[in-house]
Amino acid sequence: MHAPRFRVLAALAVLLVMVMRVEAQATYDVLLRGGHVIDPRNGIDAVMDVAVAGGKIAAVRAGIDPGTAKQVVDVGGLYVTPGLIDLHVHVFATTGVRGAWAGDSSVLPDGFSFRTGVTTMVDAGSSGWRNFEDFRRTVIDRASTRVLAMLNIAGFGMLTDVPEQNIHDMDAKATADMAGRHRDVVVGIKSAHYQGPEWVSVDRAVEAGRTAGVPVMVDFGYFREERPYYKLVGEHLRPGDISTHMFRGPVPYVDADGKVLDYLTQARARGVLFDVGHGGGSFVFRTMVPATRAGFYPDTISTDLHTGSMNAGMTDMLMTMSKFLVVGMPLQKVVQASTDTPARVIKRLELGHLSVGAEADIAVLRVLDGRFGYADGARGTLAGDRRLACEMTLRAGRVVWDWNARSGTDYRELPPTYGVRDVDRIIVPPRP
Numbered sequence: 527m528h529a530p531r532f533r534v535l536a537a538l539a540v541l542l543v544m545v546m547r548v549e550a551q552a553t554y555d556v557l558l559r560g561g562h563v564i565d566p567r568n569g570i571d572a573v574m575d576v577a578v579a580g581g582k583i584a585a586v587r588a589g590i591d592p593g594t595a596k597q598v599v600d601v602g603g604l605y606v607t608p609g610l611i612d613l614h615v616h617v618f619a620t621t622g623v624r625g626a627w628a629g630d631s632s633v634l635p636d637g638f639s640f641r642t643g644v645t646t647m648v649d650a651g652s653s654g655w656r657n658f659e660d661f662r663r664t665v666i667d668r669a670s671t672r673v674l675a676m677l678n679i680a681g682f683g684m685l686t687d688v689p690e691q692n693i694h695d696m697d698a699k700a701t702a703d704m705a706g707r708h709r710d711v712v713v714g715i716k717s718a719h720y721q722g723p724e725w726v727s728v729d730r731a732v733e734a735g736r737t738a739g740v741p742v743m744v745d746f747g748y749f750r751e752e753r754p755y756y757k758l759v760g761e762h763l764r765p766g767d768i769s770t771h772m773f774r775g776p777v778p779y780v781d782a783d784g785k786v787l788d789y790l791t792q793a794r795a796r797g798v799l800f801d802v803g804h805g806g807g808s809f810v811f812r813t814m815v816p817a818t819r820a821g822f823y824p825d826t827i828s829t830d831l832h833t834g835s836m837n838a839g840m841t842d843m844l845m846t847m848s849k850f851l852v853v854g855m856p857l858q859k860v861v862q863a864s865t866d867t868p869a870r871v872i873k874r875l876e877l878g879h880l881s882v883g884a885e886a887d888i889a890v891l892r893v894l895d896g897r898f899g900y901a902d903g904a905r906g907t908l909a910g911d912r913r914l915a916c917e918m919t920l921r922a923g924r925v926v927w928d929w930n931a932r933s934g935t936d937y938r939e940l941p942p943t944y945g946v947r948d949v950d951r952i953i954v955p956p957r958p
């Protein structure tokens with residue numbers, strides 16, 4: 527009479543044993559143990575373990591058996607987030623042109639990415655359709671950092687300041703065609719630094735973006751009476767397009783009562799995105815602080831990394847994120863604006879999260895408590911009580927930055943001749 531029920535129970539027991547065996551046999555390459563995981567895409571904000579195998583995220587949950595991993599790294603007291611995505615950098619450093627954004631003012635990606643938790647960088651229009659393939663060959667395809675790009679609407683990109691003023695070389699079709707040929711890395715179109723009174727740089731970029739099916743990012747250049755900023759975000763940009771340098775000096779933010787101006791909330795409501803793009807001089811606390819306190823957070827936090835900004839107030843991605851943290855943006859939202867949201871903005875849904883099966887791009891961050899000073903891009907300073915620091919970075923499962931040597935082995939536990947290759951001999955000089 528009880529036989530069928532018994533059989534079901536027996537089958538369940540067998541199944542349970544099989545599941546447990548699979549667990550015991552699974553070998554993870556790396557287990558990050560006991561960190562506070564912030565993974566906005568999956569709604570995770572809790573202490574959990576993260577296991578990596580074969581370069582992918584293999585498990586995210588509490589209590590993963592450390593015996594199942596080749597390497598166990600204690601990250602207790604630290605935050606574990608998806609690898610950061612910096613939506614606005616300049617890394618076309620290989621042109622040899624002095625003083626150009628696409629030249630000596632750019633940096634090579636790997637020297638600046640992993641040490642700040644960044645695993646993906648988006649070059650914001652340093653190249654245009656005429657020189658993008660050089661950029662790809664000499665930088666993108668050689669970097670360990672995942673480098674994506676927005677094509678400048680100007681054919682020669684930022685090779686000097688001149689091409690971006692040449693409206694005769696803003697070819698929407700050629701730009702869209704080039705984007706189409708390199709869909710694996712081109713994620714947007716850029717208009718930047720335009721000085722003239724016309725909308726042509728913006729509008730051609732939007733035209734190219736529409737044809738190529740990618741978003742447009744606009745650095746508004748000179749703020750002129752003929753083309754006011756409110757019309758950029760209110761009329762010219764499409765939903766999904768990005769206004770970068772959102773806290774540049776001339777952008778108006780709040781009224782006398784500290785209320786965010788209607789044109790901004792209306793632009794956001796219709797889907798226009800606001801990106802930080804801190805840069806050397808494109809960020810002032812004068813507007814950033816009241817806007818952030820009023821809850822008008824950036825959609826995406828980015829650096830506008832170049833040799834000028836990295837040695838100034840901007841410094842790096844974590845310094846830029848820290849500014850929002852100390853002004854009152856919650857850490858979970860700061861992380862979201864640096865991982866999940868930028869991935870969505872560039873339509874790369876496979877990036878910016880720690881879902882099982884995703885490429886294991888991971889940042890392990892520390893929130894330092896203390897007294898810190900912050901500088902904007904125009905001599906303004908601000909005191910803060912916290913600062914983010916990067917303890918570890920993994921790119922596709924490989925440890926690429928390890929500030930406190932968590933992933934190694936105590937040297938006393940290594941074999942007596944570690945560090946000597948097969949081809950080398952230790953030769954002690956004879957006594958005299």
Ligand SMILES: [Zn+2]
Nearest residue numbers: 614616650830
């Ligand atoms: Zn820029």
